[in-house]
Amino acid sequence: MMAGTVKLIGCFGSPFVHRAEVALRLKGVPYELIQEDIDNKSDLLLRSNPVHGGKVPVLLHGDRAVCESLVIIEYVDEAFDGPLLLPSDPHDRAVARFWAAFMYKECMEAMWIALWTNGEVQARAVREMKTNLTLLEGQLQEGKRFFGGDAIGFLDIAVGGMSHWMGVFEEIAGVRLLTEEEHPMLCRWAKEYTADETVRRCLPDRDRVVAALTPRKELYVSIANAMAAQK
Missing domain, CATH: 1.20.1050.10 (Glutathione S-transferase Yfyf (Class Pi); Chain A, domain 2)
Structure with a gap:
């Protein structure tokens, strides 16, 4: 398992944030969920995902930011111990x-x-x-x-x-x-x-x-x- 605290920037009711949360929970990764007001985005979100205008979710792992929900699932699967989310074959x-x-x-x-x-x-x-x-x-x-x-x-x-x-x-x-x-x-x-x-x-x-x-x-x-x- 890679070291570093894990935070997830999300917002209420997003199916894309849901993807990231399920992946983290299935892998048994403790994380802090930071709920954003999408109509008033924080500097943290804008800095963490400048390419896509501050879209959620964004996974913060230590000083690293990972964007896009499907990419986050794969990152979580590779970076942390626990049951595999992607097949081994x-x-x-x-x-x-x-x-x-x-x-x-x-x-x-x-x-x-x-x-x-x-x-x-x-x-x-x-x-x-x-x-x-x-x-x-x-x-x-x-x-x-x-x-x-x-x-x-x-x-x-x-x-x-x-x-x-x-x-x-x-x-x-x-x-x-x-x-x-x-x-x-x-x-x-x-x-x-x-x-x-x-x-x-x-x-x-x-x-x-x-x-x-x-x-x-x-x-x-x-x-x-x-x-x-x-x-």
């Missing part, structure tokens, strides 16, 4: 990284447009998102609780936002994307993931998240329409 590691990137690059935009636009643009995005969910669901093996087997690993953490935040956004938008009828294994996985004791400690209260994000609905609609216009 090189091919399996590559597959986990591929699907984490797929979720971020292919699914996020489709999900956003499906949630916050309307008409044929929304209908196309809904079809695309459901196809992507089917592809992701294909990575779950019968009889296994999680993507990597019977223990939570890198890919579970990477797509963990689906288990808690997708339902929040669906409620605010009034759109259903992930259903038991169409994706039963993903829904089962989501229940298993959120029921895990370590994960539960890092999940923000759902009602508080709904209350915090609902006032941003007009912003989300604006962003989604801009995304759709560029496709």
Whole structure:
């Protein structure tokens, strides 16, 4: 284990901060969570992540700063003792990284447009998102609780936002994307993931998240329409 105190700069209700927290807790790493006001960013955050305008999360390990949630997970896995988050087999590691990137690059935009636009643009995005969910669901093996087997690993953490935040956004938008009828294994996985004791400690209260994000609905609609216009 590398020496140095560990601090995590985050903010309430962020699925990306959740990723970093779960990784730290699964590895058994003590850390201090520094909650930021994203509308009034601290000098510490701006200094620690100047490239991306002070986005969270940022992991501070001694005098080192690590940014971007997926990068943080890999850093935590390599820098600290404890159960492996990425598979030990090189091919399996590559597959986990591929699907984490797929979720971020292919699914996020489709999900956003499906949630916050309307008409044929929304209908196309809904079809695309459901196809992507089917592809992701294909990575779950019968009889296994999680993507990597019977223990939570890198890919579970990477797509963990689906288990808690997708339902929040669906409620605010009034759109259903992930259903038991169409994706039963993903829904089962989501229940298993959120029921895990370590994960539960890092999940923000759902009602508080709904209350915090609902006032941003007009912003989300604006962003989604801009995304759709560029496709």
